[in-house]
Amino acid sequence: MSFDIQHQVSLATRNSLGVEAWAEYLVDVSHEAQVIEALEYARLKRWPVTILGGGSNSVFARDLAGLVICQRSRGVAVDGNRVTVAAGESWHELVLRTLALGLSGLENLTLIPGQVGAAPIQNIGAYGVELASLLESVRAIDISSGAAFTLSCSDCRFGYRDSIFKHALQQQAVITAVTLNLHTAFVPQLDFVDLQRWRASQNAADVTAIAVSQAVAAIRRKKLPDPGVRGNVGSFFKNPAVAFARVAELHSDFPEMPARQQADGLWKLSAAWLIEQAGMKGVAEGRAQVSTQHCLVLENTGGCSGAEVLQLAARVAQAVTERFGLQLEIEPVVYT
Numbered sequence: 001m002s003f004d005i006q007h008q009v010s011l012a013t014r015n016s017l018g019v020e021a022w023a024e025y026l027v028d029v030s031h032e033a034q035v036i037e038a039l040e041y042a043r044l045k046r047w048p049v050t051i052l053g054g055g056s057n058s059v060f061a062r063d064l065a066g067l068v069i070c071q072r073s074r075g076v077a078v079d080g081n082r083v084t085v086a087a088g089e090s091w092h093e094l095v096l097r098t099l100a101l102g103l104s105g106l107e108n109l110t111l112i113p114g115q116v117g118a119a120p121i122q123n124i125g126a127y128g129v130e131l132a133s134l135l136e137s138v139r140a141i142d143i144s145s146g147a148a149f150t151l152s153c154s155d156c157r158f159g160y161r162d163s164i165f166k167h168a169l170q171q172q173a174v175i176t177a178v179t180l181n182l183h184t185a186f187v188p189q190l191d192f193v194d195l196q197r198w199r200a201s202q203n204a205a206d207v208t209a210i211a212v213s214q215a216v217a218a219i220r221r222k223k224l225p226d227p228g229v230r231g232n233v234g235s236f237f238k239n240p241a242v243a244f245a246r247v248a249e250l251h252s253d254f255p256e257m258p259a260r261q262q263a264d265g266l267w268k269l270s271a272a273w274l275i276e277q278a279g280m281k282g283v284a285e286g287r288a289q290v291s292t293q294h295c296l297v298l299e300n301t302g303g304c305s306g307a308e309v310l311q312l313a314a315r316v317a318q319a320v321t322e323r324f325g326l327q328l329e330i331e332p333v334v335y336t
């Protein structure tokens, strides 16, 4: 074997929520051939396989039996505006690197934690931009056969925080590389109110892709709790999308409720606003707490378990249902 498989490995430092969970076996792989070899080994041993990136969108409420494969692959190949990136690269470093090369498109996705290989799983998005708008293809290895295959952007069936990797290909494929089509001419995407405010304070000539990236970083640092201080996975719930008739109904009872029309005609509501209005800001369940800084974030106040976080999530969702009749959907990948 070209790698070491470790036995009984703690995942506490491998997930941004910082909860304790154990991998029965774990391997760090640095290139595609090692992924294939590790999958073959797991097949021989009849071990189930779990893929782990940076652990910033994973909630462990149990130990992981079988083999956990962690991507450590590196490499960025640039061909004009086409950029092919190994799965183990840091997403945020990729953003900075492409901007430094004069390629734009990723600036609104600055400071999203995690690896490039995980980005297609939930079609990462922020400040009005989603990965799907820039992705050309995904290269992956089929977990059961070890065969490599490529999916185009449309094959990935991207939606809001959603893709084929959360459905038909859930834990069925190891993404080994992602190819993006970036822009050589900068087109600012400044629809979000925080970015509009920032734009209003700038001279037109100063609104560059790098400046937008810096503005996004400053906004995020101010708004979002730092997982390095209190463990968290960012937004714990998706923003609900509802039809106009439902928004109209809700607005008659809650006229101040924020709602934003999307390209598909549905209206996106703010889960953070719903949680705050349901009285859940700062509410704790064991050692898990709804952030007082941003209601959409559930925090590990110290020594918290994944189960405690999920109990708190259930309480938050119930409070929102009771007050507004809406169902919140959990955003991160949950292991129960």
Ligand SMILES: Cc1cc2nc3c(=O)[nH]c(=O)nc-3n(C[C@H](O)[C@H](O)[C@H](O)COP(=O)(O)OP(=O)(O)OC[C@H]3O[C@@H](n4cnc5c(N)ncnc54)[C@H](O)[C@@H]3O)c2cc1C
Pocket: 016, 050, 051, 052, 053, 054, 055, 056, 057, 058, 071, 087, 112, 113, 114, 115, 116, 117, 118, 119, 121, 122, 123, 124, 125, 126, 173, 174, 175, 176, 224, 225, 226, 227, 232, 233, 234, 235, 333
């Ligand atoms: C503070 C904070 C802020 C955040 N802000 C945002 C945001 O603005 N927008 C946003 O969309 N998300 C956000 N997130 C969520 C998270 O950063 C992203 O979902 C990120 O893409 C997860 O990457 P990861 O490597 O940490 O994934 P992990 O948590 O390791 O894995 C997540 C899922 O992807 C699978 N996976 C990981 N790598 C691979 C691979 N190579 N092949 C196949 N499957 C794989 C795992 O099995 C798991 O199902 C935030 C998280 C935090 C903690």
